[in-house]
Structure formats: C-alpha cells, structure tokens
C-alpha cells in the first residue's frame with residue numbers, strides 16, 4: 001500500500017513551518033476523548049493520492065526523529081492548496097515521552113539521506129521502505145522515547161497576548177449578539193500578525209476562553225466549543241482579564257475548577273485526607289441587584305412548571321411552594337436586562353444545564369421559541 005510521511009516540528013524551532021506543541025497536544029487529546037480527529041496537514045504529494053492510504057507522522061527537530069502517530073488520507077489533495085485532511089488513528093501527546101518508533105529504529109529502516117529529515121510534508125515513502133514502518137508501528141503500544149525531551153509547551157503566552165485574545169473574544173461575542181457577520185479567520189490572522197503565533201493557536205486559545213466561561217456558568221460562542229487543554233495559571237489569567245475588561249471583581253472559581261476537572265480526567269486519584277475543620281475565608285464578589293417583583297412575577301407565570309422542559313417542579317420547599325429557579329436568558333454578567341421579558345422559571349436541572357451544559361446555546365434557542373413573552377437581547 002502506498003504510504004506517506006507527514007512531518008511535525010514544534011513552532012518554537014521553526015516559526016515558518018512548525019506547529020505549536022500545544023496544538024498537537026490538543027489534537028491528540030481530542031482523538032483520545034472522541035475517538036476521531038481530523039486535521040489539515042501540509043501535503044506535497046498530489047498525484048495518485050487516494051483516500052484511505054496510510055500516513056505516518058514523523059517528529060523532527062531537537063527531540064530527534066520518531067514516529068508519533070499514524071492515520072489515513074481523508075481527502076484527495078486539491079490542486080495548488082498544499083494541504084490535505086488526515087484522519088488520525090493514533091496520535092501520541094508530543095510531551096508524553098513515548099513514541100511508536102524511535103530514532104534508532106527509523107535509522108535501522110533506512111539511513112537514506114533526507115527520508116526522515118524531509119523538509120517537505122506529505123511525501124511518498126518508496127516501496128522498499130514503506131512496508132517497514134507499517135509492520136513496526138501499526139497496532140503497536142507506545143514505547144519509551146530515547147530521543148531528547150520535548151519542551152512541555154510552546155513559547156509561553158505573555159499577558160498582553162492573552163489579553164488581546166480575550167478582548168477579541170468579547171468583541172466577537174458582541175458582534176454575534178448584534179447580528180453582525182463574523183470573520184473569525186480575519187481576527188485570528190490579525191492576532192497572528194501582532195504576536196507571531198499561528199492562526200490555529202489563536203483558535204484553540206479562543207476555545208480555552210470558552211472553557212473558562214463555561215466553568216463560570218457563562219455563555220460561550222457557538223462554534224468555539226470549550227477545549228480544556230489549559231493549565232491553571234493561564235486559566236486564572238483568562239479569568240482575571242475577563243473580570244478586568246468587564247469591570248467586575250474576580251470570583252476566582254476557575255482555577256479551582258480547572259484543577260478538579262484535570263484531576264477527574266486522570267480517572268484515578270489517591271484518597272485525599274481532606275480537612276476536618278475547613279478554613280473559612282471571606283471573599284468579595286460582584287453581584288447584580290435583582291428586582292424582587294420580576295422574580296415573583298415570573299414564578300407566578302410559571303404556575304409551578306419549568307418553562308424549559310415543561311415538567312413540574314421536582315420538589316416542594318419547606319413552606320410548601322414548588323421549587324423553581326428564576327434565570328436570566330441573557331445572563332446579567334453578559335449585560336442582560338432584569339425584566340420579565342428576559343427571565344424564566346426553571347427546574348434545577350434545566351437551570352444548571354443552561355449554565356454548564358454543552359447544549360446550553362441550543363436550550364436558549366428553545367426558550368425563545370417556547371416562552372412567548374421573551375424578547376431576544
């Protein structure tokens with residue numbers, strides 16, 4: 001079977017042709033979580049390439065040559081584009097210190113100049129060589145890397161750069177609300193020109209900002225699905241910048257939540273001792289004054305049923321009233337109004353889902369359809 005080699009080198013080593021480590025980590029994470037990941041990759045070969053043919057990912061650069069993943073050609077290369085979609089079967093985290101074939105093994109296959117060192121990506125392996133990585137690598141468990149260690153992340157984001165990304169995110173959110181056409185690519189390109197990272201890196205960063213917003217129970221931009229490949233310090237910075245740009249005090253929920261989520265993702269944790277007498281701290285938070293009559297009016301209008309799922313309140317309170325939460329469809333933190341045209345009564349499930357659910361955006365649409373007094377803000 002014809003096989004192709006695509007190459008990866010960290011952007012810190014080659015600004016022009018490299019790709020940030022964090023992007024590759026995100027891609028491998030996406031593959032691990034969802035079982036599928038496609039990405040467009042530089043692909044020089046065009047003629048005769050067929051969908052389903054084998055592609056190997058060779059790591060280059062300071063960490064040494066290694067095969068770190070493989071997959072299949074997912075589309076026939078188009079003319080003059082230079083890219084082709086590859087769907088990955090396996091892609092190892094480039095910082096995991098494991099590989100599918102080490103430099104020594106690759107050099108044992110061939111030392112022919114330029115094969116593993118190719119400057120191009122998407123080249124065909126010659127037929128005498130192609131069968132060797134196939135039998136060595138496919139279905140193999142990862143083995144320890146004997147090459148030099150890869151840096152844990154790409155060049156660090158400085159605060160100004162992060163701030164510019166958050167600003168752009170909020171601008172995009174405003175544009176969408178105002179019903180304006182959104183050119184995300186142009187925004188990433190602009191950031192890319194200002195700070196010198198790839199456009200893709202900014203797209204992932206925007207998805208990290210969605211993640212921070214989702215942890216705060218806030219609304220994120222449809223099309224920028226929350227991505228959680230973010231460390232606690234960057235998440236904390238994003239949270240701080242958001243508060244600063246919106247003129248609020250920082251609530252500091254995100255850093256803790258990221259730590260919890262990252263630990264949950266590990267799937268196993270030694271049993272923690274906890275604390276017999278947890279410390280109490282007093283914090284300052286920003287709250288919005290809410291009109292009590294709006295709340296009462298909405299509860300009366302709901303007649304004890306959730307206005308989202310139409311189910312009866314799941315329990316009665318100690319004083320015998322049906323328990324429902326009053327929720328602002330455009331959230332107060334997103335500058336929604338405190339009026340009955342922007343408020344609904346919800347069961348606790350729907351209420352939480354509208355804050356933290358993956359489908360929160362479509363639930364909002366459902367509310368606008370179902371509750372006729374609502375006016376879109």
Ligand SMILES: [Zn+2]
Pocket residue numbers: 306307308309310311346347348349350351
């Ligand atoms: Zn409900």
